[in-house]
Amino acid sequence: MFTDDAGKGGISAGGPGNSAESNRRTGGDLVQLITPRGERVSHPEFDPWVQDVSDEQLGALYEDMVVIRRIDTEATALQRQGELALWPPLLGQEASQIGSARALRDDDFVFPSYRDNGVAYCRGVNPEDIVKAWRGNALAGWDPYTVNVATQQIIIGAQTLHATGYAMGIQNDGADSVAVAYFGDGATSEGDVNEALVFAASFQSPVVFFCQNNHWAISEPVRLQSHIQIADRAAGFGIPSMRVDGNDVLAVMAATRIAIDRARHGGGPTFIESVTYRMGPHTTADDPTRYRDANELEDWAAKDPIARLKSLLERKGLLTEDLETAVGAKADAVAKALRAGTINMPEPQPLDIFKHVYSTPHSPLDRQQDHYSRYLASFGDPAEAASEEGAR
């Protein structure tokens, strides 16, 4: 709960508790189509947007979520085994990422953050390309234009401006695709996100701001970022917003479809707050036990997005042995391929360091490359020299 006694005890963002409900409310209810127990509840405004989702598609969403969780688990294991330098788990955010990404068209363009691996997976990024940057084999794992996903942004919130600019380009081209910016609750404090909202509103650009409020920016609770519900900030920019249960894949999909449809038809930007929870650490280098209660994690475990969809499937009689077997086999195969692909990833070459700094020749840099290659050659075997250099 918020406290207003900052002046009494020094600067403080308030006491314990970090539930979504603890944020001061001014706006809409949390939209939910599947309860944590897996009951399908009706919602007059959102239902029409997912009524076409067939039983088969529900199963496919379930598969996506199970597979991405498996990729996430495998990547964490690879990090623990020294095969990745670092990994940012998305555990708990599967419904937010799958539900939104599966609402997009191929020609829509995504500007993700570093944790949006589920989004990248849905867009067709190869899992071993997802971990490439985390192994240190590249700064980014894929060519954005092959999957219409920008490389994952590490500077918090910077990509919201890129999405907005891209959307301005869509407008100038007279196209009907949409740009989607993915970011977190912490990012909403960044100037860039606020500037992106201003630009998007001023130019009525076809961009969707998809904020996963996972309640924690490393160790900082969402109440430190916002004194009101995050979705309610959008009104100040003149941007319509929605606040959805981010652990409910159908609610997320419906909200995203509403926003995309609005953008595609000239209605401008929409802000979606997808209320979810980062069940794991910020990255594998983080220790959340230092800053958050075990109780809180327990509360959110009861709202697990995959268990929830599984319960719905069960209730509908769709959770067949065939489905479970197929999904399990797919997850196993993807994880196995990820592990093999990671371990067998080709090593970069020393002189790759000089590549692509500029698109045309640059004589002082060419000279540095020439000098360094002579230095390496002075050892005889360049590969050996490079490994010695690296060991120092």
Added chain:
Amino acid sequence: MTKMTFARAINSGLRKSLENDPKVILMGEDIGALGGVFRVTDGLQKDFGKHRVVDTPLAESGIMGTAVGLAYRGYRPVVEIQFDGFIYPAFDQIVSQVAKMHYRTQGAVKMPITIRVPFGGGIGSPEHHSESPEAYFTHTSGLRVISVSNPQDAFTMIQQAIASDDPVLYFEPKRRYHDKGEVDETLDLSAALPMEKARVVSEGTDVTLVAYGPLVKTAKDAALAAADEGVSVEVIDLRSLAPLDFATLEASVRKTGRLVITHEASQTGGIGAEVAASITERCFYHLEAAPVRVTGFDVPYPYSKLEMHHLPGLDRILDGVDRALGRPNSLSGLEG
């Protein structure tokens, strides 16, 4: 050839780029109906429309970040930063995104963004309106940094910058905006001197004097004054600050054996430091004396009544030339 002001020459170059490539889009504060606070974009919005000459909200990071997104989409944004001292809110987007995107994506995503920055002092402005922040950007890999000193280069190099697939910072000396010069508007870009090349603007044999932007004119005046005293000064207009054209610099220093560099920006870590260090490394045995820097002091840009003490003028440059030549000068008798 047409006689026109520096500002008009940039305007003409921008117009040509807008005409030649539908992907060129201008963005900035007050660049539309007003034509920019210096009128450099005068009339362009009227002729090319609000979707190609875009008045933006007052948010420099927003301008730069949306330019990145437009470049992602295949556009060639030309961003105007209204004054040098206003560029810092955009610094993160320039350094972390514009400069690194091509490298990050292994060449998949190009950032053909031109960032126009009216820079430098000498016009009696309030704080934040007279700065020379170029060294922040020359230190940043992935950027190209140029500065123009005359209307012809202003016209030609703005088009070269826009045509470049790499991001380019284009520093315009605002105190020269109203200087007039002959401009050949029919000049074929492919026939023009490439933008990364320096130019010897007046030949000499005794000392090499390196300048760029607003101080090229001052350096030329200094060379004329030196000639009266029988000293032959070779003036080089760097034009490109990153990369530096060492071939031209080396050839000159090998001939003269003496080097003076001048700029308005502060001394420490500046362009002069890079030129002095690199030329010393490359031409040490041709140097007759240590390189000399004549620069702005390592102070925040001062209030305007004192700015002429901060800015290197003709006499201070000549004093530097005297130091390089070992002639009597203001520091005679001091060691180091």
